[in-house]
Amino acid sequence: MTNALVTFPIKEQFRQSLSEQFPQIHFDFANTIEDAGGKEVTILVTYGSDLTEEILDQLTDLKWVMVASAGVDKMPLEKLGERGILVTNVSGIHKTPMAESVLAHILSLNRALPIIQAQQKQKVWEKMKSSELRGSKALILGPGAIGGEIGRLLQAFGVYTIGCSRSGGVHNGMDEDISFAHIQEYLPEADYIISVLPSTQETRWxxxxxxxxxxxxxxxxxxxxxxxxxxxxxxxxxxxxxEIAHAVLDVFQQEPLPLESPLWEMENCTVSPHVSALSAKYVERALEIFNENLQVWLSDNKEFKNVIETERGY
Known part of the structure; x- marks a missing residue:
């Protein structure tokens, strides 16, 4: 029997569903990999941050790591690749909450909602400047599943969307596509520069x-x-x-953002504590992808969804 260790926290109803749907798999649910002591683990379901090189060396039977997040930059990808271990993630499940978060921030700034809220607290009745989205341009760095959904929503508001990727290939939700090599030509035109890029050797700094x-x-x-x-x-x-009017930041070099960071107190900066992807449907959507790939694992068809190229990091 195949042993699967799940350190991705899920409710009892989902645990029972997995066990009932896949009786040929023995599921072990633990808070950490160390808690399970899983030398005979074949499948690991994890957020990714608990899998270190040292722990990976102990998992001698490991064949597949299912990462319950889109980012895999904190994992020992090189060693996973050397051992030929399959790595998949849940890329795509964040597109709805993240796109809505981006749109919410843009609309809030355009319609002066932070000023309205501040004036309410001070009991001030005063008109303020506001603007509209129609006719503006958005340069979206990383026009994949998430960026494409951001583009689709912005297009509905009359925004011209430009996707910027490594290849410059055509992407859904974009009126125009360019490669990283042409980014400097388009920056002076953009009203919104929105990055949803992963962390890879090609995108760092x-x-x-x-x-x-x-x-x-x-x-x-x-x-x-x-x-x-x-x-x-x-x-x-x-x-x-x-040089710019405002920054909206949901991710930072160090998280939590250090208290001494000047970003906290800058009126033209919105600090968001890495919450744009949060959704009540997160676990359900992640498990849907895991279920699909688990069915592939148990079949002769090896066409897995969301396979990570460990040498590229995405």
Missing amino acids: ILERSHFQLMKKSAVFMNFGRGDLVKEQVIVEALQQG
């Missing part, structure tokens, strides 16, 4: 001070991907110098 100097002074920069896209000091300086 891809944005520098020179990129922010090319942006409109009225532009809004939004990072919902990973904190190593750009040095935080670069964002701080861009905001202080008025």
Whole structure:
């Protein structure tokens, strides 16, 4: 019997469902890999951060790691690749909550909701400036499943969407697609620069001070991907110098964001505690992908969903 260790926390109803649906699999539910002592584990279902190189060396029977998140940058990918271990993730399940989060922040800023809320607390009745989305441009870094959904929603508001990826290939939800090599040509046109890029060797620190100097002074920069896209000091300086109007940050170099970070107190910065992907349907959607891949695992068909290329990191 195949042994599957699940350290991804799920409710009892989902545990029972897995056991009933896959009687040929022995499921062990634990808080950590160490708790299970799983030398004979064949399948590991995890958020990813608990799988270190040292622990991986102890899992001698491991054949498949199902990561219950989209990011895999904290995992020992090189060693997993060397051992030929299958790695899959749940890429795509975040697209609805993340796209709605991005849209919520944009609409909030455009319709001056933070000012309205602040004035209510002070019992101030005063008109304020506001703007609309129609006719604006959004440059979306990482136009995959999440970026495509962001683009689709923005298009409904009359926003012209430009997808920016490594290849420059055509993506859903984009009016135009460009490669990273052409990003500097399009930054001066964008009203919104939205990143949902993963953390890979190709994307780490891809944005520098020179990129922010090319942006409109009225532009809004939004990072919902990973904190190593750009040095935080670069964002701080861009905001202080008025090179951009506002930054909305859901991810940071260090999380939680240190109390001494100037970003906390900057009026033109929105600090979000890495919550854009949260949804009451997260576990359910993650398990749907796991169930599909588990059925593939038990069959002769080896066409798994969301396979990670360990050498690329995505």
